[in-house]
Amino acid sequence: MSRSAPEPVQVIKSRRDGALLRVVDSIAYAQFLGVKVDRRGDELTAVLPYSENLIGNPVLPALHGGAIAAFLEITAVVELTWATLWQDLEAGKLDPETMASPKMPKTIDFTVDYLRSGLPRDAYARARLNRSGRRYASVHVEAWQDNRSRLFAQATGHFLMQPQSGSDS
């Protein structure tokens, strides 16, 4: 019995990137803020490129707390949605071209810690799913600018998961 040949790397990459793009594109507010999402395997890093529109304190200057909160919440939602798609995606059951738009989890609550002021430059964030059940999820997000170990904000949020269309549970 022979194993079927592994898929070419470009096929896998374009399927993963395509699905990720579908997720991010379904959040208009992510486009409005200019948020991009980088991917290494299944690991995601959200990027918030600096723009003058994100400033909340022109005197310092510093990023607006609301822009930071939104960036962290987008990171959490994208990570959660990505995690729910991953298995079907890897099993080849999802085609980014034809897949239904992903069902977004609903935010129950979101708490942001502002550790230092956001400088007028790019920001990065990664989310960790601390608990991800069928119905509820708890997500922690860390955000930094220049040094990965010097966070400028972190957040914890709880989310209500939405059953994906086509799934039977």
Added chain:
Amino acid sequence: MANDPKTKAAAQFIDALPHSRALDMRLEAIGDGAAEISMPWDERFVGDAETGVIHGGAVSALMDTCGGAAVMSHPLSTIGTATIDLRIDYMRAATPGQRIRARAEVYHVTRSVAFVRAQALDDDPDNPVAAATGAFTFAMVKKEPK
């Protein structure tokens, strides 16, 4: 709207914030440690293409701005504040197409911290969209020696 110079300065400051302008926020009322700011529904602010509901992050931005405005208008505040933490509870989806109004009030201050409560409402005044509590940095005016 109150007419004292500090409230006016706070109002001008908030109107000039680039991020608040980008979100088309409008200062409705400010003074005495309370503020009301509104934001229109806009397809650019949508968080879920399926439902057209505004993204939680946009509501966060509104709550944060409103909380900061309330702090700056507090009678014991020297101008300027920054958010220390902000927690938002999302009670329901905001109705697409409706303006969202946030009301924030400072319910306690110490020499260095202001504690704020806020609510966000759409056209249904009996069912808030979201509630927030936050802590903001605070610089209290020096009390006159008696």
